[in-house]
Amino acid sequence: MSAASASQPVVTRFAPSPTGYLHIGGGRTALFNWLFARGRGGKFLLRIEDTDRERSTPEATAAILKGLTWLGLDWDGDVVSQFARKDRHAEVAHEMLARGTAYKCFSTAAEIEAFREAEKARGVSYPVFLSPWRDADPAAHPDGAPYVIRMKAPRTGETVIEDKVQGRVVIRNETLDDMIVLRSDGTPTYMLAVVVDDHDMGVTHVIRGDDHLNNAARQQMVYDAMGWAVPVWAHIPLIHGPDGKKLSKRHGATGIEEYQAMGYPAAGMRNYLTRLGWAHGDMEIFTSAEAMKVFSLEGIGRAPARLDFKKLESTCGHHIAMSEDAALLHELEGYLAAAARPALTALQRERLLKAMPVLKERAKTFPELIEKGEFALASRPVEPDEKAAGALDTVSRGILKSLTPRLQNASWTKETLEPILNQIAAENGIGFGKLAAPLRAALAGRSATPSVFDMMLVIGRDETIARLTDAAA
């Protein structure tokens, strides 16, 4: 029965409509499809549902591809345009006509609207339009009049969706009307196009938002009408905003690319999104490769999940710490571009890379990493921010001044530097913390920085002495 017999390779797809950027919910749907297929040696396909010519734009398609690429979700083969396949859709509609599982309906939109109004006036709240043409003799068809092709859906009985996430869902057929599969202008509707495309593309598992759960019943009728194998259904819950309401603009970021611009690393984003609505025991922090090994449709929850930026940040912090220095620097540069911030100079890149081991342990996002890494980015004279300036009082400046000669000939390692600084602190009758504050201010112009030794090691002796001298002046 099912298209996905055990031995058959898995084929999943992500099928967004190009009417805007890649939504965070769509990103997660794509991620689940990707994880499922990749974890099983299957294929992950991408199809753009652009049959709505009014609302589809090439810019949106580009934005979606860009979003997926940033998230690190690679697809197999070429991107399929649903619109480009319209002839095949029409062909199937006519085949349904030939098989007697569909019929030409000459009712006009105005007539249908009038019917609905009349029914509502009568108190019928859910008017199911029954076309008078369903069983009409073709001889009675008006000549040359425009018509749509409607599916001849079963009037009685029920359609059962065996959903991997939602379980067994039963829909009474009498609540479903004869949906239109081909519009009067000859273009296919979504309901027909998805089924034909999924079938032709060999999709074995349809993993999508649960806003499609009801649609699945109608689509299954098309599979049945064509005698095609029904794919495995998995309707995943939508993502909600922190307030539990449907995610919308007022919740802030809804587009994937905004997350890149906010400085979240893609690996952390993937981890967080994977755990949003899916779980495998106590597994919290993991790579995508690890997730693929254990990802299953059974692990997906049935309730909508809320976005929690605190947890997103925490997860991202782990991934930044786990990343390799060079890769992290590369991704950070991508963030800089996405956030329209100035690119790094060669010197900044060099120093940042050197500082990365200590920086990545204390940052959850790229902006935070940059803030902590200001000492590596800054050039002389270092401009202290308000807090740092406060640490550079007259007394402190004097101490910094007395420090520079002692640094002149010291070997540049933490082992030698540490006793020197401790000694200076002792000589001035202050704790090391009191000395570290002005040092941080002089070296980084900030009050929150990596260890003073780490900073000195990264920028080197000459730059250290120069910055101390600047600050002491």
Added chain:
RNA sequence: GGCCCGUUCGUCUAUCGGUUAGGACACCAGGUUUUCAACCUGGGAAGAGGGGUUCGACUCCCCUACGGGCUGCCA
């Protein structure tokens, strides 16, 4: 309105009839400390409500409440 889906700590979730209902994020207290981050220890925190079924329900069934989705010649 009708149909469909959902409901475990504030949040993400584990549990697949028998647990002191576990973990993570967040929060609070303490510790470590060179600021920040991290880290360590401890703490508070949950089965929407009501009926059943059962020796025993978070788990199975029904009702209610609340939330969401669908109800287009949109996808």
